[in-house]
Amino acid sequence: MFLLTPEIRSWIGHREPPVTVEVSRRDIVKYAIATEQTRRAYLDGDEAPPMFAFGLFRPVTPLDALGPDGLPPAAAMPELPLKRTMAGGIRLTVHRPVRPGDTLVGVRAIADIFEKEGRRGPLIFVVTELAIATGAGAPVMEETLTRIVR
């Protein structure tokens, strides 16, 4: 039950370098169609659905960096003794919607790493916090993402 070494736990608080992204109307429209949105503002790309930001800051890496599971190496993450990663959940605080033409800066940090005994064995929870702001520093959104590794 004690999977998390002091070395792994020392990653809590680790902050990644800021990532800057430009939001395009076309990317919003693609997301809106793939998620079956019904609001005109989303389908026209005038405004992005709240969960659009989740994909916006996912890592974009060269193909040869992708692992056998297809995933990029978790950018600043400790090596964990369990390997299968599942979505856990997301909490969003929304200050304003994302719009086409936005240039946004995201800073991700590891907020917590903890373990629990699940019904079918041990689970490791990795919680990251992503702060999204404009280039001028005005807050847009905060995303807390929990991943479950088993």
Place this chain on the structure above:
Amino acid sequence: MPRLSEVRPGQEIPGRVHTPTNVSLFLYNAAIWNPHRIHYDERYATEVERHPGVVIDGPLQGDWLAQVVTDWLGDDGALLEFEYSNRKACHLGQTLVSGGEVESVDAASGRVRLRLFVTDEAGDVTSPGAAVVRLK
């Protein structure tokens, strides 16, 4: 469009029926740039990661819950807080139903708290969620 004066705790919020297909799931993962093979490579998903089938993304169910809120709000309110957790894995071929209800109303601030859920064919909640919105 909901009006603050007419919203009551326990009021049902309409949801939707979602049946992802190979194509819609592929486009979703392309849109969020997610190359994890459990979402499009059936053989890999079942033989290597031992899932019962191609896995429907947890955040996609999260988006359906956000849509319960934004469809209800229309242009007349703002989403302030939103959260969900994925409790039960879902696989391609399943039909999932989203929905919600008003949990509490604070008339002074215009803030309304919503309870949200995605359920599967068995009636189990696969992804519970919650949101705080501000109504005019």
